[in-house]
Amino acid sequence: MSRTAIISEVDYEAQGLQRGFLRLFHSVHRSAYGYIPIPIVVIQNGTGPTALFISGTHGDEYEGQVALCNLARALTPEAIQGRVILLPAANLPAAVAGMRTSPLDDGNLNRLFPGDPLGGPTTQIAHYIEHELVSRADIVVDLHSGGSSLHYVPAALMMQDDDNPGRQAKLVDALKAFASPVAYVGHSQPGQGAGRTTEAAARRAGKLALGTELGGSGTVTADALRVAERGVRNILAHMGITAPETAEPGPVRILDVAGQDYFVYAPGTGLFEPLAEPGDSVVAGQPAARVHTPETPWAPAETVHFRHDGFVLCKRTPGRIMRGDCLFHLGTDLDW
Numbered sequence: 011m012s013r014t015a016i017i018s019e020v021d022y023e024a025q026g027l028q029r030g031f032l033r034l035f036h037s038v039h040r041s042a043y044g045y046i047p048i049p050i051v052v053i054q055n056g057t058g059p060t061a062l063f064i065s066g067t068h069g070d071e072y073e074g075q076v077a078l079c080n081l082a083r084a085l086t087p088e089a090i091q092g093r094v095i096l097l098p099a100a101n102l103p104a105a106v107a108g109m110r111t112s113p114l115d116d117g118n119l120n121r122l123f124p125g126d127p128l129g130g131p132t133t134q135i136a137h138y139i140e141h142e143l144v145s146r147a148d149i150v151v152d153l154h155s156g157g158s159s160l161h162y163v164p165a166a167l168m169m170q171d172d173d174n175p176g177r178q179a180k181l182v183d184a185l186k187a188f189a190s191p192v193a194y195v196g197h198s199q200p201g202q203g204a205g206r207t208t209e210a211a212a213r214r215a216g217k218l219a220l221g222t223e224l225g226g227s228g229t230v231t232a233d234a235l236r237v238a239e240r241g242v243r244n245i246l247a248h249m250g251i252t253a254p255e256t257a258e259p260g261p262v263r264i265l266d267v268a269g270q271d272y273f274v275y276a277p278g279t280g281l282f283e284p285l286a287e288p289g290d291s292v293v294a295g296q297p298a299a300r301v302h303t304p305e306t307p308w309a310p311a312e313t314v315h316f317r318h319d320g321f322v323l324c325k326r327t328p329g330r331i332m333r334g335d336c337l338f339h340l341g342t343d344l345d346w
């Protein structure tokens with residue numbers, strides 16, 4: 011496969027602090043030879059592990075972007091041993107637009123790995139992250155949230171890796187080290203972009219990968235931001251890049267999200283009346299939501315039920331729904 015056409019203003023092998031842009035060339039009517047400037051920060055001191063932190067993979071997920079802006083200002087070479095790479099607005103056009111996908115090509119960055127250096131802008135970004143950044147990292151942390159359409163109990167997550175027990179054990183250690191009060195384990199499946207995500211890129215390279223779902227609803231809460239910032243600091247310490255944190259990481263409730271029956275989808279088009287909230291415990295058969303049709307207010311409301319016992323990890327935010335929209339998903343306790 012061809013090499014990337016993106017030019018980096020930073021040198022990944024240099025010592026010290028570097029701030030600059032990845033130049034993603036995008037020739038359009040208003041700018042013939044122009045580039046999209048994707049900000050990147052590289053901090054290196056001596057030799058040691060490399061941690062890659064990414065946010066803005068989805069542009070409408072803001073908690074991680076705020077956390078990495080704060081870190082980009084605060085972190086100094088003197089404070090670390092090793093290397094930290096920050097990519098706070100990975101899909102910059104989407105981040106600037108406050109959208110999940112890029113307004114340039116409708117690209118969902120977390121569904122386009124391993125990317126293509128000859129593809130559209132979002133596909134080129136995926137290729138660059140997989141081949142130029144993940145390849146240099148020991149751990150990749152991609153900070154997501156529920157975005158505009160979902161709201162989560164702030165959580166870190168890992169994907170189950172049955173093929174590599176050694177990697178799996180290190181993932182569990184990292185998940186506990188992140189120390190979000192609630193965390194969950196996902197399973198690679200089509201609904202979650204199997205093979206096409208940042209996590210998949212890290213897995214292909216044999217690198218550790220954590221994700222988060224930090225809140226959402228297209229906003230930032232102080233609580234979710236605290237979980238994000240503490241988690242990022244905890245991972246730096248866990249990897250030996252910064253000095254150990256003095257505070258104990260605290261207990262982590264680890265949940266399993268095993269399959270499609272953990273998800274509740276809208277059974278029809280209309281108005282969403284939720285019958286549960288994030289953080290609730292529910293049982294199989296319990297009503298999850300009613301769907302109303304205000305256009306015909308006397309028409310019977312349709313009820314959809316939870317198909318599994320569990321803890322409600324997230325809920326849809328917008329009130330209008332169509333068949334196929336995710337309304338909730340659950341997790342069940344793991345004794346890890």
Ligand SMILES: [Zn+2]
Nearest residue numbers: 068071154155
């Ligand atoms: Zn996301």
